[in-house]
Amino acid sequence: MKPRVLGIDFGTVRIGIAISDPLGMTAQPKPFIKQSETSFSEIIQLVNDYDIKTIVIGLPKHTRGGHTKKSEEVAEFSEKLKEHITIPIVFRDERFSTQAASKQLSVTGLNQKKQKTKIDSQAAAFVLQGYLDQI
Template sequence: MRIMGLDFGERTIGVAVSDELLWTAQGIKTIRRSKSELEELAEIINQYDVQEIVLGYPKNMNGTLGPRAELTVEFSEILQEKFHLPVKLWDERLSTVAAQRSLIEADVSRAKRKKVIDKMAAVFILQGYLDHRQRKI
Protein backbone atom coordinates (compact mmCIF):
# COMPACT_ATOMS: atom_id res chain seq x y z
CA MET A 1 0.00 0.00 0.00
CA ARG A 2 1.22 3.48 -0.85
CA ILE A 3 -0.08 7.01 -0.66
CA MET A 4 0.12 9.46 -3.57
CA GLY A 5 0.67 13.17 -3.00
CA LEU A 6 -0.40 15.77 -5.56
CA ASP A 7 0.44 19.43 -6.05
CA PHE A 8 -2.46 20.64 -8.22
CA GLY A 9 -1.46 23.70 -10.24
CA GLU A 10 -2.97 25.68 -13.09
CA ARG A 11 -0.73 24.12 -15.75
CA THR A 12 0.77 21.07 -14.09
CA ILE A 13 0.24 18.45 -11.40
CA GLY A 14 3.24 17.42 -9.32
CA VAL A 15 3.15 13.77 -8.26
CA ALA A 16 4.89 12.03 -5.37
CA VAL A 17 4.42 8.53 -3.93
CA SER A 18 5.25 7.13 -0.51
CA ASP A 19 7.39 4.10 0.14
CA GLU A 20 5.53 0.95 1.22
CA LEU A 21 6.20 1.63 4.91
CA LEU A 22 4.61 5.09 4.57
CA TRP A 23 7.73 6.84 5.92
CA THR A 24 9.12 8.77 2.96
CA ALA A 25 7.85 10.56 -0.13
CA GLN A 26 9.58 10.32 -3.52
CA GLY A 27 8.88 12.59 -6.46
CA ILE A 28 7.56 10.68 -9.47
CA LYS A 29 6.79 13.18 -12.20
CA THR A 30 5.13 16.40 -13.27
CA ILE A 31 2.03 15.94 -15.41
CA ARG A 32 0.94 18.63 -17.86
CA ARG A 33 -2.70 19.53 -17.28
CA SER A 34 -4.67 18.12 -20.22
CA LYS A 35 -7.49 15.78 -21.08
CA SER A 36 -5.18 12.83 -20.37
CA GLU A 37 -4.14 13.88 -16.84
CA LEU A 38 -6.51 11.37 -15.20
CA GLU A 39 -5.19 8.57 -17.41
CA GLU A 40 -1.63 9.38 -16.34
CA LEU A 41 -2.68 9.43 -12.71
CA ALA A 42 -4.46 6.08 -13.18
CA GLU A 43 -1.23 4.55 -14.51
CA ILE A 44 0.67 5.74 -11.43
CA ILE A 45 -2.07 4.54 -9.07
CA ASN A 46 -1.94 1.08 -10.65
CA GLN A 47 1.85 0.91 -10.93
CA TYR A 48 2.42 1.83 -7.27
CA ASP A 49 -0.71 0.23 -5.74
CA VAL A 50 -1.86 3.59 -4.37
CA GLN A 51 -4.61 3.28 -1.75
CA GLU A 52 -4.99 6.93 -0.74
CA ILE A 53 -4.45 10.36 -2.31
CA VAL A 54 -3.25 13.48 -0.52
CA LEU A 55 -4.04 16.65 -2.44
CA GLY A 56 -2.35 19.93 -1.59
CA TYR A 57 -4.97 22.40 -0.35
CA PRO A 58 -4.00 26.00 -1.13
CA LYS A 59 -4.93 28.11 1.87
CA ASN A 60 -3.97 31.76 2.09
CA MET A 61 -1.34 32.61 4.70
CA ASN A 62 -4.09 33.88 7.04
CA GLY A 63 -5.95 30.56 6.72
CA THR A 64 -8.72 31.80 4.44
CA LEU A 65 -9.67 30.03 1.23
CA GLY A 66 -9.56 31.57 -2.23
CA PRO A 67 -10.70 30.60 -5.73
CA ARG A 68 -7.80 28.15 -6.13
CA ALA A 69 -9.04 26.21 -3.09
CA GLU A 70 -12.48 25.85 -4.69
CA LEU A 71 -10.90 24.38 -7.83
CA THR A 72 -8.90 22.00 -5.65
CA VAL A 73 -12.03 20.76 -3.89
CA GLU A 74 -13.68 20.18 -7.28
CA PHE A 75 -10.59 18.24 -8.44
CA SER A 76 -10.65 16.15 -5.24
CA GLU A 77 -14.26 15.19 -6.01
CA ILE A 78 -13.28 14.18 -9.55
CA LEU A 79 -10.43 12.05 -8.16
CA GLN A 80 -12.75 10.32 -5.66
CA GLU A 81 -15.34 9.61 -8.33
CA LYS A 82 -12.81 8.34 -10.87
CA PHE A 83 -10.55 6.24 -8.62
CA HIS A 84 -12.80 5.32 -5.67
CA LEU A 85 -9.97 6.11 -3.25
CA PRO A 86 -9.98 8.35 -0.18
CA VAL A 87 -8.73 11.84 -1.04
CA LYS A 88 -7.41 13.96 1.81
CA LEU A 89 -6.93 17.71 1.46
CA TRP A 90 -3.64 18.75 3.09
CA ASP A 91 -2.60 22.33 3.85
CA GLU A 92 0.09 23.12 1.30
CA ARG A 93 1.10 26.57 2.55
CA LEU A 94 4.81 27.13 1.93
CA SER A 95 5.34 23.73 0.22
CA THR A 96 6.44 25.41 -3.02
CA VAL A 97 8.63 27.84 -1.09
CA ALA A 98 10.28 24.94 0.76
CA ALA A 99 10.74 23.02 -2.51
CA GLN A 100 12.25 26.10 -4.17
CA ARG A 101 14.65 26.65 -1.25
CA SER A 102 15.69 22.99 -1.30
CA LEU A 103 16.45 23.11 -5.03
CA ILE A 104 18.40 26.36 -4.70
CA GLU A 105 20.46 24.88 -1.86
CA ALA A 106 21.19 21.91 -4.14
CA ASP A 107 22.43 24.42 -6.75
CA VAL A 108 19.84 23.37 -9.34
CA SER A 109 19.67 25.85 -12.23
CA ARG A 110 16.61 28.08 -12.64
CA ALA A 111 15.58 26.26 -15.85
CA LYS A 112 15.77 22.84 -14.18
CA ARG A 113 13.97 24.12 -11.06
CA LYS A 114 11.07 25.25 -13.21
CA LYS A 115 10.71 21.72 -14.61
CA VAL A 116 10.68 19.94 -11.24
CA ILE A 117 9.22 22.45 -8.77
CA ASP A 118 5.69 20.98 -8.79
CA LYS A 119 7.01 17.45 -8.31
CA MET A 120 9.14 18.65 -5.39
CA ALA A 121 6.18 20.53 -3.89
CA ALA A 122 4.21 17.25 -4.06
CA VAL A 123 7.04 15.59 -2.11
CA PHE A 124 6.82 18.25 0.61
CA ILE A 125 3.01 17.95 0.76
CA LEU A 126 3.11 14.16 1.03
CA GLN A 127 6.03 14.11 3.49
CA GLY A 128 4.16 16.51 5.77
CA TYR A 129 1.14 14.22 5.69
CA LEU A 130 3.25 11.09 6.33
CA ASP A 131 5.05 12.77 9.26
CA HIS A 132 1.68 13.80 10.71
CA ARG A 133 0.42 10.19 10.43
CA GLN A 134 3.53 8.90 12.24
CA ARG A 135 3.07 11.35 15.12
CA LYS A 136 -0.54 10.18 15.56
CA ILE A 137 0.47 6.50 15.89
Protein backbone atom coordinates (compact mmCIF):
# COMPACT_ATOMS: atom_id res chain seq x y z
CA MET A 1 0.00 0.00 0.00
CA LYS A 2 1.11 3.52 -0.79
CA PRO A 3 0.56 6.58 1.37
CA ARG A 4 -2.83 8.18 0.69
CA VAL A 5 -3.02 11.58 -0.96
CA LEU A 6 -5.81 14.15 -0.66
CA GLY A 7 -6.70 16.31 -3.66
CA ILE A 8 -8.39 19.68 -3.19
CA ASP A 9 -10.10 21.94 -5.71
CA PHE A 10 -10.55 25.14 -3.71
CA GLY A 11 -13.63 27.26 -4.24
CA THR A 12 -15.20 30.10 -2.30
CA VAL A 13 -18.50 28.17 -2.06
CA ARG A 14 -17.46 24.51 -2.30
CA ILE A 15 -14.16 22.69 -1.79
CA GLY A 16 -13.82 19.73 -4.12
CA ILE A 17 -12.31 16.64 -2.49
CA ALA A 18 -10.66 13.53 -3.94
CA ILE A 19 -8.61 10.82 -2.24
CA SER A 20 -6.19 8.33 -3.73
CA ASP A 21 -7.03 4.65 -3.54
CA PRO A 22 -4.97 2.48 -1.14
CA LEU A 23 -2.61 1.49 -3.98
CA GLY A 24 -1.99 5.13 -4.91
CA MET A 25 -3.07 4.57 -8.50
CA THR A 26 -6.43 6.30 -8.88
CA ALA A 27 -8.08 9.44 -7.58
CA GLN A 28 -11.56 8.93 -6.20
CA PRO A 29 -13.91 11.93 -5.88
CA LYS A 30 -15.57 12.36 -2.49
CA PRO A 31 -18.44 14.66 -1.46
CA PHE A 32 -17.46 18.33 -1.52
CA ILE A 33 -16.99 20.36 1.64
CA LYS A 34 -19.13 23.47 1.90
CA GLN A 35 -16.94 26.51 2.51
CA SER A 36 -17.61 27.50 6.13
CA GLU A 37 -16.04 27.95 9.55
CA THR A 38 -15.76 24.15 9.84
CA SER A 39 -14.00 23.57 6.50
CA PHE A 40 -10.55 23.14 8.02
CA SER A 41 -11.79 20.76 10.71
CA GLU A 42 -13.54 18.68 8.02
CA ILE A 43 -10.31 18.50 6.01
CA ILE A 44 -8.35 17.55 9.14
CA GLN A 45 -10.90 14.82 9.83
CA LEU A 46 -10.33 13.41 6.31
CA VAL A 47 -6.55 13.56 6.82
CA ASN A 48 -6.92 11.55 10.02
CA ASP A 49 -9.59 9.13 8.76
CA TYR A 50 -7.65 8.20 5.61
CA ASP A 51 -4.14 8.58 7.07
CA ILE A 52 -3.32 11.16 4.39
CA LYS A 53 0.40 11.85 3.95
CA THR A 54 0.28 14.59 1.27
CA ILE A 55 -2.25 17.17 0.13
CA VAL A 56 -2.37 18.29 -3.51
CA ILE A 57 -4.15 21.58 -4.14
CA GLY A 58 -5.12 22.71 -7.61
CA LEU A 59 -3.52 26.06 -8.47
CA PRO A 60 -5.45 28.15 -11.00
CA LYS A 61 -3.40 29.82 -13.71
CA HIS A 62 -4.05 31.86 -16.83
CA THR A 63 -3.85 29.87 -20.05
CA ARG A 64 -0.39 31.37 -20.57
CA GLY A 65 0.72 30.11 -17.17
CA GLY A 66 0.55 33.26 -15.05
CA HIS A 67 -1.10 33.45 -11.66
CA THR A 68 -4.61 34.79 -11.15
CA LYS A 69 -6.57 36.41 -8.34
CA LYS A 70 -7.91 32.93 -7.61
CA SER A 71 -4.27 31.72 -7.29
CA GLU A 72 -3.82 34.22 -4.46
CA GLU A 73 -6.98 32.91 -2.75
CA VAL A 74 -5.65 29.35 -3.03
CA ALA A 75 -2.30 30.42 -1.56
CA GLU A 76 -4.08 32.12 1.35
CA PHE A 77 -6.24 29.02 1.91
CA SER A 78 -3.16 26.76 1.93
CA GLU A 79 -1.36 29.01 4.43
CA LYS A 80 -4.34 28.76 6.78
CA LEU A 81 -4.47 25.00 6.25
CA LYS A 82 -0.76 24.74 7.18
CA GLU A 83 -1.66 26.18 10.59
CA HIS A 84 -3.70 23.02 11.24
CA ILE A 85 -1.60 20.24 9.69
CA THR A 86 2.03 19.19 9.41
CA ILE A 87 1.93 17.09 6.24
CA PRO A 88 3.28 18.46 2.94
CA ILE A 89 1.08 20.53 0.65
CA VAL A 90 1.88 20.37 -3.05
CA PHE A 91 0.42 22.64 -5.73
CA ARG A 92 -0.56 21.35 -9.15
CA ASP A 93 -1.65 23.31 -12.20
CA GLU A 94 -5.41 22.98 -12.47
CA ARG A 95 -5.96 24.69 -15.82
CA PHE A 96 -8.91 23.10 -17.61
CA SER A 97 -9.67 20.65 -14.77
CA THR A 98 -13.19 22.01 -14.28
CA GLN A 99 -13.86 21.88 -18.03
CA ALA A 100 -12.61 18.29 -18.17
CA ALA A 101 -14.75 17.38 -15.15
CA SER A 102 -17.80 19.01 -16.73
CA LYS A 103 -17.25 17.11 -19.97
CA GLN A 104 -16.87 13.82 -18.13
CA LEU A 105 -19.98 14.40 -16.02
CA SER A 106 -22.08 15.42 -19.03
CA VAL A 107 -21.63 11.98 -20.63
CA THR A 108 -22.85 10.25 -17.47
CA GLY A 109 -26.40 11.41 -18.07
CA LEU A 110 -26.61 13.38 -14.83
CA ASN A 111 -28.84 16.44 -14.98
CA GLN A 112 -27.31 19.90 -14.50
CA LYS A 113 -28.31 20.08 -10.83
CA LYS A 114 -26.60 16.76 -10.00
CA GLN A 115 -23.55 17.73 -12.06
CA LYS A 116 -23.20 20.94 -10.05
CA THR A 117 -22.94 18.94 -6.81
CA LYS A 118 -20.20 16.71 -8.25
CA ILE A 119 -18.11 18.96 -10.47
CA ASP A 120 -15.81 20.37 -7.76
CA SER A 121 -14.78 16.96 -6.46
CA GLN A 122 -14.45 15.63 -10.01
CA ALA A 123 -12.09 18.54 -10.74
CA ALA A 124 -10.15 17.66 -7.56
CA ALA A 125 -9.90 14.09 -8.86
CA PHE A 126 -8.43 15.33 -12.17
CA VAL A 127 -5.82 17.39 -10.32
CA LEU A 128 -4.98 14.50 -7.99
CA GLN A 129 -4.83 11.95 -10.82
CA GLY A 130 -2.30 14.12 -12.64
CA TYR A 131 -0.17 14.16 -9.50
CA LEU A 132 -0.48 10.40 -8.97
CA ASP A 133 0.51 9.76 -12.59
CA GLN A 134 3.75 11.70 -12.05
CA ILE A 135 4.95 10.17 -8.79
